[in-house]
Amino acid sequence: MTMTPGLHKFALTAHVITSVGWFGAVAGFLVLAVAGLMHADPQVVRACYIAMGLTGWFAIVPLSLASLLTGIVMSLGTTWGLFRHYWVAVKIVMTLPAIALPLLHMQPISRMAGAAAQTTLSPADLSALRVQLVAYAGAALLVLLVATALSTSKPRGWTPYGWRKQHEQRTASQL
Numbered sequence: 193m194t195m196t197p198g199l200h201k202f203a204l205t206a207h208v209i210t211s212v213g214w215f216g217a218v219a220g221f222l223v224l225a226v227a228g229l230m231h232a233d234p235q236v237v238r239a240c241y242i243a244m245g246l247t248g249w250f251a252i253v254p255l256s257l258a259s260l261l262t263g264i265v266m267s268l269g270t271t272w273g274l275f276r277h278y279w280v281a282v283k284i285v286m287t288l289p290a291i292a293l294p295l296l297h298m299q300p301i302s303r304m305a306g307a308a309a310q311t312t313l314s315p316a317d318l319s320a321l322r323v324q325l326v327a328y329a330g331a332a333l334l335v336l337l338v339a340t341a342l343s344t345s346k347p348r349g350w351t352p353y354g355w356r357k358q359h360e361q362r363t364a365s366q367l
C-alpha cells in the first residue's frame with residue numbers, strides 16, 4: 193500500500209526529524225561522556241552524568257524508537273519495502289543494535305547518574321563503565337552517520353527477495 197503524496201511528505205518529515213534528532217542526541221551524549229571521563233572539576237563531572245541520564249531516557253530512547261517506527265512506516269508505505277533494497281535492509285540491520293544497546297544499558301547509565309548525584313566521583317570511580325559509555329556513544333554515532341549517508345545516497349541494489357517480488361508484480365500486471 194503506497195501513501196498519498198501529502199501523507200508521504202508528512203511521514204518523511206517525521207522520519208527525518210526523529211532520525212537526525214536521534215543523531216544529535218547521541219552526539220550530545222558523547223560530548224558529556226568524554227567530559228565526564230576527562231574533566232578535572234568534580235562539579236562538572238557530576239553535572240555530566242546527571243545530564244547523560246536525562247538525555248538517555250528523554251531524548252535517545254524515545255527518538256530511537258520513533259525513528260524505527262517512522263522508518264517502518266516509510267518502508268511499508270512506499271515501494272522501497274523493508275527488505276527489497278540493500279540500503280534499507282542494511283539500515284535496519286545496523287540500527288536495531290543501536291536501539292537495543294542503549295535500552296539494555298539505561299540501567300548502568302541511571303546508576304552512574306544516581307552515583308554522581310549522591311557523591312563526588314573521583315577519576316577512579318566506576319572508570320570501566322565511564323570508558324564503556326564513551327565507546328558505546330562513539331560507535332552509535334558512527335552507525336547513525338552511515339545510516340544517514342545510506343539514506344541520502346540510496347545506493348542501487350535489489351535483494352534476492354526484492355528481485356522476486358518485482359518479478360511477481362511484473363508477471364501479475366501482464367496477465
Ligand code: HEM
Pocket residue numbers: 204207208211212214215259260262263264266267270272273280283284285287288336337339340343344
Ligand atoms: C531502522 C529503521 C529505518 C527504516 C526502516 C528506514 C527507512 C527509510 C525509507 C524507506 C526511507 C525513504 C523514504 C522515501 O524517500 O520515500 C528513509 C528515508 C530517510 N531516512 Fe530512514 N529508515 C530507518 C532509520 C533511519 C535512521 C537511523 C536514519 C538516520 C539517523 C535515517 C535517515 C533517513 C533520512 C535522512 C531519510 C531521507 C532521505 C531522502 O529523502 O533523501 N533513517 N528511511
